[in-house]
Amino acid sequence: MDASSIIDTLTAAVPGASFEAGASVDFATIYVPARQLVETCRTLADHPSLRFNVLIEVTAADYLPREPRFEVVYHLLSIPNRQRLRVKVRVASNEIDGVVPTVQSVWPGAGWPEREVWDMFGIVFAGHGDLRRLLMPEDWDGHPARKDYPVQIRKPAQTYQPLEVSEDEFKANIERDRQKRAH
Amino acid sequence: MAELRTETMTVNMGPQHPSTHGVLRLVLELDGETIKSCMPTIGYLHTGIEKTAEQKKWQQVVPLVERMDYLAAQSNSLAYVLAVEKLLGLEMPQRVKDIRVLIAELQRMASHLVWIGTHAMEIGAVSMLFYAIRERELLLNINELVAGFRFFPSYIRVGGLREDLPRGFHEAVNAFLDRFPGKIDEFEALLTKNDMFNRRTQGVGVIAQEEALAWGLVGPIARGSGSDYDVRKYFPYCGYETYDFKVPTATEGDVFARYRVRVEEMRQSVKISRQAITRIPPSGAWACDDPRVVPPPKDKVYTEMEALIQHFLIYSQGFTVPAGDAYVPIEGPRGEHGCYIVSDGTNRPWRVKMRPPSFMAIQALPKIIENGMIADVIAVIGSTDVVMGDCDR
Numbered sequence: 001m002d003a004s005s006i007i008d009t010l011t012a013a014v015p016g017a018s019f020e021a022g023a024s025v026d027f028a029t030i031y032v033p034a035r036q037l038v039e040t041c042r043t044l045a046d047h048p049s050l051r052f053n054v055l056i057e058v059t060a061a062d063y064l065p066r067e068p069r070f071e072v073v074y075h076l077l078s079i080p081n082r083q084r085l086r087v088k089v090r091v092a093s094n095e096i097d098g099v100v101p102t103v104q105s106v107w108p109g110a111g112w113p114e115r116e117v118w119d120m121f122g123i124v125f126a127g128h129g130d131l132r133r134l135l136m137p138e139d140w141d142g143h144p145a146r147k148d149y150p151v152q153i154r155k156p157a158q159t160y161q162p163l164e165v166s167e168d169e170f171k172a173n174i175e176r177d178r179q180k181r182a183h
Numbered sequence: 184m185a186e187l188r189t190e191t192m193t194v195n196m197g198p199q200h201p202s203t204h205g206v207l208r209l210v211l212e213l214d215g216e217t218i219k220s221c222m223p224t225i226g227y228l229h230t231g232i233e234k235t236a237e238q239k240k241w242q243q244v245v246p247l248v249e250r251m252d253y254l255a256a257q258s259n260s261l262a263y264v265l266a267v268e269k270l271l272g273l274e275m276p277q278r279v280k281d282i283r284v285l286i287a288e289l290q291r292m293a294s295h296l297v298w299i300g301t302h303a304m305e306i307g308a309v310s311m312l313f314y315a316i317r318e319r320e321l322l323l324n325i326n327e328l329v330a331g332f333r334f335f336p337s338y339i340r341v342g343g344l345r346e347d348l349p350r351g352f353h354e355a356v357n358a359f360l361d362r363f364p365g366k367i368d369e370f371e372a373l374l375t376k377n378d379m380f381n382r383r384t385q386g387v388g389v390i391a392q393e394e395a396l397a398w399g400l401v402g403p404i405a406r407g408s409g410s411d412y413d414v415r416k417y418f419p420y421c422g423y424e425t426y427d428f429k430v431p432t433a434t435e436g437d438v439f440a441r442y443r444v445r446v447e448e449m450r451q452s453v454k455i456s457r458q459a460i461t462r463i464p465p466s467g468a469w470a471c472d473d474p475r476v477v478p479p480p481k482d483k484v485y486t487e488m489e490a491l492i493q494h495f496l497i498y499s500q501g502f503t504v505p506a507g508d509a510y511v512p513i514e515g516p517r518g519e520h521g522c523y524i525v526s527d528g529t530n531r532p533w534r535v536k537m538r539p540p541s542f543m544a545i546q547a548l549p550k551i552i553e554n555g556m557i558a559d560v561i562a563v564i565g566s567t568d569v570v571m572g573d574c575d576r
Contacts, residue, residue, distance in 0.1 A: 134226060
């Protein structure tokens with residue numbers, strides 16, 4: 001199934017969305033508007049002729065200075081149909097804040113890959129309950145995989161005072177973490 | 184009588200715990216010995232390899248990506264190299280494909296040997312580690328023979344291989360392949376029929392097939408739960424469709440099922456390697472003949488001006504890759520090991536992203552171990568076969 005027939009199926013199932021086939025050398029690529037992303041992914045996963053049941057990965061690329069600057073890339077796999085699909089969402093530099101909705105409701109495994117994309121690129125996923133630093137330290141500034149982030153930077157050595165929390169504060173912290181966690 | 188005060192206890196496991204396979208930290212909330220919740224923390228091994236790769240030329244990235252999943256170095260480089268070759272539109276000679284298949288299978292066995300040794304050691308069969316590492320040593324010796332480097336050979340290069348196979352390669356591989364099936368039998372005699380091992384692993388850490396796929400655990404974990412998805416069968420690369428092998432599966436979805444799948448995978452790897460080594464002629468092409476990527480032979484470099492220029496350009500500026508993006512998956516020892524690359528048409532990658540199977544496995548870890556016993560955490564981590572270098576990159 002090539003990109004145009006996937007787009008035909010999607011256009012029939014998701015009203016009001018405009019899809020676009022992308023150039024590719026390996027398998028079908030489609031551009032999806034961020035607003036209809038969740039609905040589209042739901043269709044991709046559940047439609048009897050598509051059945052993309054595995055989310056392989058979520059990643060992003062920074063095309064500075066091009067505008068829209070970012071592309072969030074989803075690689076999907078359909079085991080029943082032996083097929084792959086690349087879904088791309090364009091994100092402009094003035095709208096990185098919460099434009100891309102999370103697809104955790106479709107594939108629960110999207111949680112950490114989306115967290116990593118936020119950590120590395122600063123693209124906020126709307127509705128993601130647990131958007132914390134994943135690979136970088138919690139107090140890190142900036143998003144290192146962006147093209148305008150310097151490759152080699154020197155940070156002054158930091159010293160930390162020993163952490164002093166009372167037993168009650170400790171318990172409250174644990175409880176707060178529990179509330180925050182998505183799963 | 185006063186009411187008994189009860190509360191859950193939070194235990195920090197790792198990052199320097201010997202059974203967490205590197206530096207994985209789990210915050211466990213315990214009710215007695217039952218795990219109520221689990222929160223993995225990763226990133227301790229994050230070295231920014233993907234960012235570094237953007238500063239290197241295409242060929243220079245190969246040794247970098249090998250350092251991600253350090254137990255299966257050549258799975259990383261194979262995925263990366265295939266992705267670059269996909270963008271370049273290169274077709275490899277048959278001999279190169281067969282050598283790559285052989286290298287990939289030897290790498291799978293080496294990785295599974297570390298897994299079986301550490302996994303068994305962590306749940307009590309300490310001597311298993313020595314037996315497994317002894318066999319892995321032979322595979323590392325083959326790496327050393329091929330490339331002079333035991334862990335990160337960087338033997339698979341864009342455009343083919345680094346150089347031709349050395350003398351004695353066929354003998355060394357054949358000697359290993361003759362010896363190894365008997366050793367797998369010994370491992371199985373030690374573990375599969377071991378009552379203690381069975382009780383520690385059966386019915387522990389169960390995950391259903393639909394759940395495993397929804398969490399992206401394609402690979403040995405999903406095959407232990409009944410899925411038959413294997414990249415080598417579904418999307419063959421390097422000519423895997425011409426090899427005769429089976430994809431082992433189990434249906435129970437517990438630690439023992441994943442153990443059986445991986446042990447059987449080692450046997451199938453021996454089978455594939457035997458076919459590959461008989462197909463590889465002792466001498467022949469070891470790179471494609473595309474002058475963009477592969478430098479001309481040395482005798483021409485010394486005698487012909489054009490060859491000298493080409494040689495100089497490849498080693499000083501590198502080659503350019505047409506603009507575009509490509510994702511190529513391979514079946515690594517831990518599951519689908521993919522590489523997504525973006526090129527802007529220059530001699531350096533715009534973006535390199537590996538799809539880490541360990542990352543997805545650790546994400547799903549709470550799903551597998553919650554409501555289990557704390558002693559089973561060790562068995563479950565071992566059965567997911569996570570490598571933190573692969574997870575954190």
